[in-house]
Amino acid sequence: MANFYITTPIYYVNGDPHLGTAYAEINADAFARWHRLLGDQVRFVTGTDEHGLKIAQAAAEHGVTPQEWVDRTSERFRGAWGKLDISFDDFIRTTEPRHVSTVQEFLSEIYRRGYIYKDLYVGLYCISCEAYYQESELVDGKDCPVHGRPVTEMSEENYFFALSKFNDRLIEFYENNPGAITPETRLHEVLGFLRQGLTDISITRSSIDWGVSVPWDEQHVFYVWYDALINYLTAVGYGDGSGAFEQWWPSVHHLLGKDILRFHAVWWPAMCMAAGIDPPAHFLVTGWMLVNGEKMSKSLGNQIDPMAVASDLSSDALRYYLLRANGFGLDGDVSLESLYRVYNADLANDLGNLVSRVVALSIQKGGGRAPAVPEIGSDPLGAKPLLEGSIAAWNAFRPMDAIDHAMAIVRAGNSLLERAEPWRRPEGDAESLDALGRVREGLRLAAVLLSPAIPKASLEIFVRLGFGGAGELRWTAEAGGATLEKRPPLFPRAVAG
Numbered sequence: 374m375a376n377f378y379i380t381t382p383i384y385y386v387n388g389d390p391h392l393g394t395a396y397a398e399i400n401a402d403a404f405a406r407w408h409r410l411l412g413d414q415v416r417f418v419t420g421t422d423e424h425g426l427k428i429a430q431a432a433a434e435h436g437v438t439p440q441e442w443v444d445r446t447s448e449r450f451r452g453a454w455g456k457l458d459i460s461f462d463d464f465i466r467t468t469e470p471r472h473v474s475t476v477q478e479f480l481s482e483i484y485r486r487g488y489i490y491k492d493l494y495v496g497l498y499c500i501s502c503e504a505y506y507q508e509s510e511l512v513d514g515k516d517c518p519v520h521g522r523p524v525t526e527m528s529e530e531n532y533f534f535a536l537s538k539f540n541d542r543l544i545e546f547y548e549n550n551p552g553a554i555t556p557e558t559r560l561h562e563v564l565g566f567l568r569q570g571l572t573d574i575s576i577t578r579s580s581i582d583w584g585v586s587v588p589w590d591e592q593h594v595f596y597v598w599y600d601a602l603i604n605y606l607t608a609v610g611y612g613d614g615s616g617a618f619e620q621w622w623p624s625v626h627h628l629l630g631k632d633i634l635r636f637h638a639v640w641w642p643a644m645c646m647a648a649g650i651d652p653p654a655h656f657l658v659t660g661w662m663l664v665n666g667e668k669m670s671k672s673l674g675n676q677i678d679p680m681a682v683a684s685d686l687s688s689d690a691l692r693y694y695l696l697r698a699n700g701f702g703l704d705g706d707v708s709l710e711s712l713y714r715v716y717n718a719d720l721a722n723d724l725g726n727l728v729s730r731v732v733a734l735s736i737q738k739g740g741g742r743a744p745a746v747p748e749i750g751s752d753p754l755g756a757k758p759l760l761e762g763s764i765a766a767w768n769a770f771r772p773m774d775a776i777d778h779a780m781a782i783v784r785a786g787n788s789l790l791e792r793a794e795p796w797r798r799p800e801g802d803a804e805s806l807d808a809l810g811r812v813r814e815g816l817r818l819a820a821v822l823l824s825p826a827i828p829k830a831s832l833e834i835f836v837r838l839g840f841g842g843a844g845e846l847r848w849t850a851e852a853g854g855a856t857l858e859k860r861p862p863l864f865p866r867a868v869a870g
């Protein structure tokens with residue numbers, strides 16, 4: 374049995390679940406579901422990033438402790454993903470003891486190997502925040518974003534990671550493993566960055582206490598990005614001696630947005646090399662979803678609320694649209710108008726109507742029994758190339774292609790029915806029942822192939838077409854004979870509210 378380990382970024386708990394994070398979750402979930410269908414042993418991990426100064430500040434503003442604050446905010450993410458049918462196997466919170474001890478053990482190993490050293494850190498400091506800021510975070514390049522007062526240049530002793538020592542090894546790694554970053558444009562971006570040369574980076578702060586403390590010098594905590602990346606090891610039991618780590622690492626697929634590519638594809642593999650473990654095998658980099666060519670943002674008021682779509686239509690509708698709208702890895706436009714258009718055309722019309730027609734015609738012309746597939750194991754719709762195309766696309770992390778191939782099977786079923794015209798033929802007519810049997814089998818295959826995108830509807834299609842209601846999708850064909858009954862539309866037509 375093959376192993377399939379996939380992760381999403383862990384989300385900063387001060388934010389809200391939004392379309393971008395939902396997009397990452399839905400893609401990772403679809404890949405995890407696909408590999409479960411293949412019979413692989415799957416580990417799908419997501420979670421929340423809960424340390425850092427801004428979280429401590431937000432907690433103080435709300436009059437609660439940082440721990441109370443992150444308990445509350447983390448739960449919003451877990452709840453949202455539940456509503457979108459995200460089937461994660463583990464939900465990591467960076468404040469959990471298992472994570473704190475993994476961070477300390479992993480970074481101690483890097484320290485022991487001589488890649489962490491103490492030096493003077495010079496930065497822009499707000500005395501009221503007791504924190505450093507990057508110049509880009511300041512208002513007008515000079516004022517604290519919290520207090521609106523000028524920051525001052527300060528210096529303190531910090532621990533640094535010797536990132537520059539891994540410059541050549543990283544270049545060599547990516548040159549030898551060009552498939553480690555997809556799409557390929559992102560690989561070139563990383564190589565370009567590496568060829569400019571890396572500098573060492575400060576990885577601890579002594580002015581903050583909401584973080585994981587440095588085990589060899591408790592005056593310091595690790596910088597939040599350092600702590601967060603290590604969740605990918607916590608989830609597979611790094612250092613716990615159970616053997617899980619050896620089973621899952623390094624053949625991991627890290628799904629991430631292109632805005633956090635450098636942290637993931639430069640810092641993180643260098644940290645792994647420094648600790649004496651292999652770098653992660655694969656980065657799957659998503660593009661941005663744009664509205665009329667612009668990034669969604671609160672200030673532009675052009676956001677699509679994924680939770681509202683899931684409750685107005687269904688989680689399947691949202692999932693289908695996001696997986697189908699753009700090729701994986703590319704930027705692409707999304708809008709509520711196109712979401713409703715795709716929903717009505719593909720799900721309500723092509724797929725939903727065909728299921729209803731097969732059921733209704735089987736009741737009228739076949740005595741209410743599910744029509745048998747002509748020859749079990751045959752290719753009743755001539756759909757083999759489509760089936761193979763969809764499988765290949767799912768295996769290659771191309772959900773849009775996989776869905777397109779599956780929907781082409783559905784459309785082939787529609788065409789066959791239009792040609793056979795069972796509604797014009799008498800009850801029990803052999804040709805009609807043959808056509809209905811073929812279409813029923815085509816719908817079964819399509820439901821399996823679409824199930825990573827629309828898990829609830831796929832199971833419902835199985836039930837409605839008499840393929841057994843045990844809540845399990847099957848790859849192999851089955852005989853007919855089950856009793857069918859009319860039900861309300863699978864995807865009722867909808868108009869944007």
Ligand SMILES: [Zn+2]
Nearest residue numbers: 499502517520
């Ligand atoms: Zn300040």
